[in-house]
Amino acid sequence: MSSDTVSILLPELIVVLTATFIYVAGAFLPGKKFWGALALVGVAAAGFVLAGQSEKAAAVVAANEAGPLAVDLMGRYVRGLALLVGAIFVLAAARPQNESLIPEYVGTVLMAVAGLMLVGGARELTLLFLGLELISIPTYILLYLGRRDGASAESAAKYFFLSVLSSAITLYGFSYLYGVGGSTRLDIIQAAMAKALVTPATTGALFAQLALVLVFAGLGFKIAAVPFHFYAPDVYQGTTHTNAGLLAVLPKIAGIAALVRIASIAMPGVEETGLRVTMILALLTMTLGNVVALWQDNIRRMLAYSSIAHAGYMLVGLAVDFAAHKSDDPALQDVDGIGAALFYVAVYSLATAGSFAAFAYLGSRDKQVDTIDDLAGVGGKFPAVALAIAVFMFSLTGLPPLAGFWGKFALFSGAVKVGLAGAESVKLSSWFIVLSIVGVLNAAVSAAYYLRIIGVMYFRESSTSAARGEGGSGARLAAFSCALLVIAVGLAPSRLSQDSQDAATSARAPAKVSAAVAAVAQVGDAR
């Protein structure tokens, strides 16, 4: 491990060291609020280092060409996003059920954030898997730390077993990938597969498809895609809002990032299988998630189905990408499905993390808001928090001028473009029209349950409102920051959109890492 590697990994190191320090020192000073503040400082420092990294990165990367870390814009995008949601969850968790556990709680959140950052920057299977596990293992702990009742224990156990199973499936898929590529490095696998699949009838091609399906099955669990979604409603319902938010956001970002790195980019030649798999998964996931969410009365259960549905939208981006890159049509070469999926996952994360933080705020230590009816009268009692929740719900529906609208715009303009290209240039192109129509109609369906939350908050009064607003000012601050970001991205989407597109471009061209990094350096200089 050279000093260069250290300097690239410095943000992750800062986060992990902060977490370790909090663990150790927290044992002597439990139950103090300042551990949350310290964790925030750590995240901020990591973000600062990450932002400043671009200037040095060009020099670093030369020495690191053969390393397991991808010093590219996509890594930067995902790591930045990880730090952002990390800060939100640290804020939201500032007042957990059991105050003496504050240091353990925030430290564990930081560990999961570090795992997500590793996934974002990995271009090597082992490191990527390590990152995924570094998200999962802290999550098991968090699920136990959240609450101490039967439902909580059940949800933690359920999540643990299914998560372990999915890790095993993912690993099994990786083993085929290793067999096909002869290396754990993704760029080498990519080159090997491009060569091997010139003759498609080989066993290599068969194994590649097998690997693809297994990877989708394993990572489908992380992003809660149908039919690997069934744990989500039970687990979310059984835990706290903050934990549910973590589960809805961190593994989702990690899963999408890993799918982009592995399936979309490192596996040329299996696009057609990938296209079919993602399209079926997307159609099922969107529809089932949204339709079942209509019948839910528990907030977390409803948001669990909502997060399932949004995984379906993200898969649309991957499907678009598979289709566009299978095609030789030059008009489709600039269709950016990956960029759209990365954009979408960011706006989804902001709105989801924000709404869980807001719901966490509305509860009290003894009782959180559980059912939608508990929200009656919140619009009059907590106008600002209700407004923030309304912003999140409208954004998740995809209404302009909020961030979620541009996410849907990015995804569906890609899908429509592929759909219009015609069957001669893209296989299954007409299915993309179906996919877009199902997608937008799903958005209308989703409006029904998001509006229900808004309607109960604003249109119904309750003298015995269950909402106490005792979840701590940190949670409220987290919700407000997310709401502001959702509005800001909605009004000025250019920057995030360009970042996500640049991330996709640089991830797609690992051979040109240095060029991408040079571009980063330029951007940095320009600032």
Next chain:
Amino acid sequence: MNELVVAILLPLIGVGLIWALADGSRVVARWIALAVSLVTLYWAAKCVLAKTLPSYNIPWFTSTGVDIRFNLGLDGLSLWMFALSALLSVTAILVSWEAIKERGPLFYSLLLILESGMLGVFSARDVLLFYVFFEFTLIPLFFLIGVWGSEDRRYAAVKFFLFTLAGSMLTFLGMLAIVLLHADKNPELGITFSIPEITAGLAKYPLSATQQFWIFLALFAGFAVKVPLFPLHTWLPLAHVQAPTAGSVLLAGILLKIGTYGFLRFNMAMLPVGTVTCMPWVLWLSAGGILYGAFVALAQSDVKRLIAYSSVSHLGYCMLGLFALNPLGMQGGVLQMINHGISTGGLFATFGMIYERYHTREIRELGGLARRIPLLSLFMLLFTFSSIGLPGMNGFAGEFLILLGMFQRGYAQAPAFYQWQWTAIAVLAVFGVVLGAWYMLWLYQRVFFGPLKEPADHGADDHGAHDHAAADAHAAHGHDAHGHDAHGHDASGHDDHGHGVAALPPSSVRDMNAREFWALAPLVVLVFWIGVFPQTFLAPMQADINAVSTTVESAYAAHEWPVKDSAVVAGSLPSPSVAQPQPAALDAVAAETLEFARVE
């Protein structure tokens, strides 16, 4: 700074002022809202009356392959709707003056946000910017209906939102398809979202007939729900009835017109072939809406519901005029958009004032009000006349042009196959005018003439008040809640009030006050102004409407119409737009038409 930008931003600044200054006081909030909306009206008028219509264009959302611009501008199609939005917003604020008792600052903020959205819709010249404003108007109206509406408000708000959203999501896909296909056909501009550029580009490189047809349907989904075109209208009566007066005024006056405006701006100007292909269907749906709306209006016992169904009928006229696809009909259609905004907006506003006095919408609980509130009754009468199209008033000019255009299309310009159908549609539309006079005048007779009938507990709390409002309202009025339940729906008990009463029984109900007068007066001026000098309003639109109608008419001329089976002429397969009917066939057509009208 550009006038358009000022006009759109001012209401939002007003929202900021309300939040900064009102501090929960509805009195401060409403004065701020009124002042801001008047200033906005001034700037909007400045935009409309400027010698060269203003425009504004800066990049908004730019990243690789995307160039969405904050591109604003007015032209003949949007000019008057833009102005009317600003005007009706003032009316909406004035009619809410006393009616809104709780959460005043929030109410006026939402009204101003809605105003900003409406001004944006009509001035947007970028496809996505239009869509953003189009969808954005849903949010404030959703809250206006849901929080301040009547007893069934939550259901109404949600139904309104979901219907519109479901349709407009498909519109969104259609718009994406237009933009992307245009970029394919006309690559030198790259992916442009500019409405004028796309319109010009698609005129040069038209899309294939199949593409136009499907995209037409996608756009149709959203716009037809918004209009609302029969049979997609079911959300409208509910929303109208449940909405607070201001919401009804703006919904009827402006928001429904976004649908017809969208048809004009997108379907007709960009997809002429698709428009012509679907035209026969749309004509029938419009005629169906005219008659259905009128008949259902006849059967209503609730004043607001009756006016709502009259909207369905009148919007049918707008669609009929637009889809006559000739300059006469389209001018009439656009003029009728404005007319309906004024007259139905006026009807809702006036009835809102009456509702404030009596707290009932039931026709049978009201009667002879002309004696009690003569001035308000006069205004109601004027708007009623305007709505049924009395000559000399605005409705006449619009309906006359529409019917003229439709007869011209059906009788003189139709392909043989459709001649009898379209003539029949025109005749049915005339029949609809008669029905319109019937239900409106009947309503007027029942409510304002005859023996005086007033609900006994008028002035008590809101009819079917909000559960949370009840306490406040009672405190404010000092009335007994139980009195309401006991007498509210018991109309028969009051009949004795009316018979042979020479002197009016004493009552706390006052006639119109100055605020109410000034809310309605501008609309009445417009009613007569448009009625007497329609040319003033038609002239600025003419060039742009003619441009659209030329586009669709050339597509119409090139369309292959189905041939009427055997009867039609060997040899002279006609260029359809000039096909003249055979004199002998004419009688048959007329007979058929009459028969059809009778059956209906």
